[in-house]
Amino acid sequence: MYVFGGFSKLYAQKNFIQRGIASYYTDRFDGRKTASGEIFDNRELVGSHKKLPFNTMVKVTNLANKRSVVVRINDRGPYAHGRIIDVSKSAANLIGLYATGTAKVLIQAVGRDGVVTKETPKKITPIPAKKITTIVNTNSKTTRASVEKDFKIGKTYDAVGFEKTPHGYGVQVAYFTTLASAKKQCSEVTGATNIQEVFIQVGWDNKKQRKIYRVMVGSFANKSASSLTQRQLRRGGFKGFLARHHLK
Structure with a gap:
């Protein structure tokens, strides 16, 4: 030791x-x-x-x-x-x-x-809130979640912690067991693809008894509606699959 x-x-x-x-x-x-x-x-x-x-x-x-x-x-x-x-x-x-x-x-x-x-370089910090506010077709709440305990299971947030309510489906590009990693991924997706509609969906791993943070891109009615976004993600070096947003 x-x-x-x-x-x-x-x-x-x-x-x-x-x-x-x-x-x-x-x-x-x-x-x-x-x-x-x-x-x-x-x-x-x-x-x-x-x-x-x-x-x-x-x-x-x-x-x-x-x-x-x-x-x-x-x-x-x-x-x-x-x-x-x-x-x-x-x-x-x-x-x-x-x-x-x-x-x-x-x-x-x-x-x-x-x-x-x-001391981590600024280029990997979360996306500034002013960029996130350009998201369309979603409702947001003004209360900002700042630490892991504020991110509630079954809820969806943007990269800086404002609650969002996207509908239908999104492209899941990754999931993490730490909030910091999920936020960093959101920044990387936007930086590489210029896609602004990036969310953190909070879930629960029953097997390991812990929170998980899914990084979801966009909100679509069906798979075909997501094709353009999926092409953008591939060009940016990201792979993903269609997953349902939390039902409200």
Whole structure:
């Protein structure tokens, strides 16, 4: 335990930076126990590093396209020569790594235990509220939810915490177990596609007994109505599927 504490002091500092090759977990690792004792889930934003303490939040930037994602370290590795980090398939999709298999990356420790420090670059902060107010065909409430406990199960919000009531269907591009990751994804979707109608739908995972945050794009009556938005998302590097908004 003392050695692990030493690693914590050495590697979990906000100025820890490393360059090298990243790869991602294939589906055969899904459901396996990680070195931290957690069960690996390729849908979460997680990763492995040889020395960083478990639960360190690491920003991974693909140097080829400058796209970034923040993952939580919950495993040890990778052990392939020259590789410095493995990330989940969901994280790989966000930075264009899934298509190439490996990529040169810059990694930086930015927080601990699901919390990203304030020093995180401004470009990955949530979308300013003035942009979100351009959403059409939705009703909003003026009360803003600012922390995880304010985001209620069965409700839908924009990226800055205002409650919304989209109808029909949306394109689900990801889901997360932390609010910070969902907000970051909203910002990345809008930044890459210029789509403003991006929501956080709050649900509940009965199996794991915890909140989940689905990132939903648009509001459509049916699948065909979403085709243009889905093309925009694909051009921006995002994949998704049609899912129902919360019924009111």
